[in-house]
Amino acid sequence: MSLNLEKINHLQPTQIARDELVKSKFIAIHDKIHGEGTGETAYEREVVYFNQILGANESLQRATRFSIFSAFIELAVNGLSLRPGAQAQCYLQPRSYRAGKDSSGRDVWETRCSFTVSGYGEIYLRMRAGQIRHADNPVIVYEEDTFSFSDNNGQKSISYTCRLPHTSGKITAVYMRITRADGTNDYAIMLPDDWMRLADFSKKQNRGTANELYSSHNGGIDPGFLMAKCIKHAFKTYPKISLGRATLLETQIDEQSNDDVYGFSAEPAATIAPQPEVPSFHEAPQPAGVVINPEAQGNATEDDGAF
16 A cells, blocks of 8 residues: 555544554655664654654644644654753644635634754754854853953954852853854854843734743743753854755744655645545755764754744
């Protein structure tokens, strides 16, 4: 039996990743993109994480079957892991999409399972693509510390001295050092105006109430949350990276890949009965041959649904 849309739509949400044809597809894609023999181990690990997340989230279980299938295949395409934790590389998120209109002209909405790469996952992808060599953990700067930043003809530099104890608890900046592919340093910096702007945006997106982490630390932003934000916005000026066609970055929706690694021509709307078809497989482009230290892999961050 071939893998087609009709078969996918007849599976229960937690059965999709366990289906033998889906398993074969996952392993074949992972082997082709990330190296022969890597797919089976990745599958056995990720199918557990995937179904744990799916089974614990009722909204994800209501997502279209094809979007659940696509999200699982994204793990093979991108070579990331859903392993949970404070530095998770990626996560699943239910999102509502307008699928069309019904017979009376009213909008029809559907829930889709969205595969999103966190800031930590993006660091790993950019290392693998050869854009950067390394990214340090973000550094939180407090009122008691000495901090200055300069940019001299594109050469950025930071002077920082940590002065303990941080009795005020007031955060004045956060920065992260990035080592580019050529060995030079770049810095991602956020100041209070930056996260206040994000908090305002969060209010607009959440009916007047910003994510509580913007004010949960002595009335100010939570340090861990701010570190995640710094990573999340560190690469806004960097070149885009190659992603699976259904992958979202936290800060942007990347251009869709032309490679039909899923074996389907397009995702159907919820109100249209999918037509079964024999899938064709096209190999997705392989990333540049960059040697990555597995211990240096970053892992995703909490998304506040705002920015």
